[in-house]
Amino acid sequence: MNLTDKIYLPGHRGLVGSAIHRLLLSKGYSNILTRTSKELDLRNQQAVNDYFQKEKPAYVFMAAAKVGGIHANHTYPADFIYDNLAIELNIIHACHQYKVEKLLFLGSSCIYPKHAPQPIQEKDLLTGSLEPTNEPYAIAKIAGISMCQSYNRQYGSRFISVMPTNLYGPGDNYDLQNSHVLPALIRKFHEAKINHQPQVMVWGTGSPRREFLHADDLAAACYFLMQTYESPEIVNIGTGNDHSIMEMAEIIKKITGYTGDIVFDTSKPDGTPRKLLNVDKLASLGWKYSIELEKGIAETYREYCLGV
Numbered sequence: 001m002n003l004t005d006k007i008y009l010p011g012h013r014g015l016v017g018s019a020i021h022r023l024l025l026s027k028g029y030s031n032i033l034t035r036t037s038k039e040l041d042l043r044n045q046q047a048v049n050d051y052f053q054k055e056k057p058a059y060v061f062m063a064a065a066k067v068g069g070i071h072a073n074h075t076y077p078a079d080f081i082y083d084n085l086a087i088e089l090n091i092i093h094a095c096h097q098y099k100v101e102k103l104l105f106l107g108s109s110c111i112y113p114k115h116a117p118q119p120i121q122e123k124d125l126l127t128g129s130l131e132p133t134n135e136p137y138a139i140a141k142i143a144g145i146s147m148c149q150s151y152n153r154q155y156g157s158r159f160i161s162v163m164p165t166n167l168y169g170p171g172d173n174y175d176l177q178n179s180h181v182l183p184a185l186i187r188k189f190h191e192a193k194i195n196h197q198p199q200v201m202v203w204g205t206g207s208p209r210r211e212f213l214h215a216d217d218l219a220a221a222c223y224f225l226m227q228t229y230e231s232p233e234i235v236n237i238g239t240g241n242d243h244s245i246m247e248m249a250e251i252i253k254k255i256t257g258y259t260g261d262i263v264f265d266t267s268k269p270d271g272t273p274r275k276l277l278n279v280d281k282l283a284s285l286g287w288k289y290s291i292e293l294e295k296g297i298a299e300t301y302r303e304y305c306l307g308v
Contacts, residue, residue, distance in 0.1 A: 001029070001059055001226065005101075008033040008057035010042060010091060011064030016106060016164070018171045019219035020061050027223075033057055043086040045093075052094040060095055060103045061222060062088075066137075070203070070271050072178035073134040084140035092147050092159065102158040104226050105148050107141045107234065109165045109211075109275055110134050119278035122163070122234050131272045145234060152232040160229055162222060165238035165277050168296065169215030170303045182212060182297070185249060186304055189256040199261040200253070203268035206246030211238050211276050214291040214300075224287045238277035239289045255298050 001007065007024060011017035012034040024032055033055055041047055042064055066083040073080055088105075095103045112120045113128030125145075130138045148159035172183040179187075185202065192200045221237045229235065243251070249262050282288075 003028050004031055005029075005058040006031045006033060006055060007059045007061070008055065008100075009061050009063060010035070010087075011062070013171070014063060014065075014067075015167055015169060015172050015215050016218060017061070017063035019169060019215035020063060020222055023216070023219040023223055042090060043083060045086075045090045048090040048094050049097070052098040052100075056098055058101045059226065060091065060100050061226070062091055062103060062105045064091070065106070065141075067180075068173075068178045069180045069184065070133050070269055073137055074269075075177075077136040080134075081136035081140050084137060085143060088140065088144035088147060092144065092151065095159065096151050096155055096157055102226060103148065103160070104222055105144055105159060105161045106222070107145055107161055107163045108138070109163055109236070109238070109277055110138045110272075111141050111145070111163060112275070114272050118274050119240065119276040120236070121278045122236055122281060125234065133269060133271055149232045158230065160225060160232070161234045162225060163234055163236050163277070164218050164221075165211040165213050165236075165275070167213055167215050167218055169300055171215070172300070172304075174304065181210065181245065182248065182252075183304075185252045186256070186297070186301055189249075189252050189258045190301070190304065190308070192260060193256055193258040197260060199263045200249070200258065201263050201265050202245065202249050203265055204245060204270040205266050206249065206264045207244055208270045208272065209242045209244050209274040209276065210248070211240075211242040212248075212293055212296075213238050213289060214296040217289040217291050220290070221282065221287055225285075229285065235282055235285075236277040236279050237282060238279050239293075240277070240279045240283075241293075242274065242276040243293070251294060251297060252301075255294070255301050 114131040151157040
C-alpha cells in the first residue's frame with residue numbers, strides 16, 4: 001500500500017477498526033475513508049454500491065461487524081446472523097465489482113468447533129459442531145470466509161481472511177449485558193471497588209480458558225498481512241497463550257485494586273471450555289505479538305477510568 005492509496009475502513013469506530021485506524025495514521029497514510037453506521041448502513045446493498053462507485057477504494061480492512069458476548073449472542077441470534085451476513089455480502093461483492101486491489105476480512109476464533117483440538121489450527125475449521133451460544137455469529141463469519149475464497153477462485157481476487165482470538169483494548173464495549181468477558185470484568189471490579197461491594201459475581205465456573213490479544217497487536221498483524229500475505233487460506237492471529245477465567249478475574253482484581261471476594265455464579269453458562277489458537281503459521285510468516293497481557297490490561301484499565 002502506498003501512503004496516498006485510498007483505504008476504506010468500515011467499522012473504524014469499533015475496537016478493531018479504531019486500532020487499525022490509529023496504526024494507519026501513525027504510519028502516515030493520508031487517504032483513509034471512514035463512514036459511521038448512520039452515514040452509511042452497510043446492510044443496505046444499494047448504499048454500499050453507491051459508496052464504492054463514488055470512492056473506488058484500493059484497499060479495504062473489513063472491521064465492521066455486529067459483535068457481543070454470550071448474553072448478547074444468546075438474546076439476539078437473528079440480529080447477529082442477519083446483520084453480519086448482510087454486511088459481508090455487500091462489502092465483499094462491492095470489492096469485486098469495483099475492483100478493489102486487496103481486501104482483508106476479519107473473522108473470529110468462534111468459527112472453530114466447540115471441541116476442536118487445542119491449540120486450534122486453521123485446518124480445524126468445519127471439522128465439528130459449533131458452540132451453540134454463538135452459532136449464528138460464527139456461521140455468518142464462516143460464510144464471509146467462504147465468500148472471500150470463492151471470489152478468489154472464480155475471479156482471481158486478492159481477498160484474505162484472518163481469525164483473531166479474544167480481543168481487548170481502547171474503545172472496547174463495557175456494557176455488562178452485551179460485552180465480552182474481559183471488559184465486563186474490568187467494569188465489574190472497578191464498580192465494586194468504588195462502591196465498596198464485598199464481592200464480585202463472575203459468570204460460570206471460572207474454569208474455561210481464553211486467549212487474549214491487545215487490539216493494537218491485532219492491528220499490527222493485519223497491517224503486516226495486508227502487505228505480505230496472498231494466500232486464500234485463513235490465518236490465526238493470537239498470542240499462543242491462554243488463562244482461565246478465574247486467573248483473569250484475579251489479574252483484574254489486582255490491577256483495579258479491588259480487595260473483596262470473587263464469587264462464581266455456576267448457574268450461568270461457561271461457553272466453550274477452551275479456545276486457544278495455534279499461531280505457528282503466523283509466526284512462520286514473521287509476526288509475533290508485543291503487548292504482554294498484564295501490561296495491556298493495566299493500560300486498558302487506565303483508559304477506561306478516564307472515560308467513566
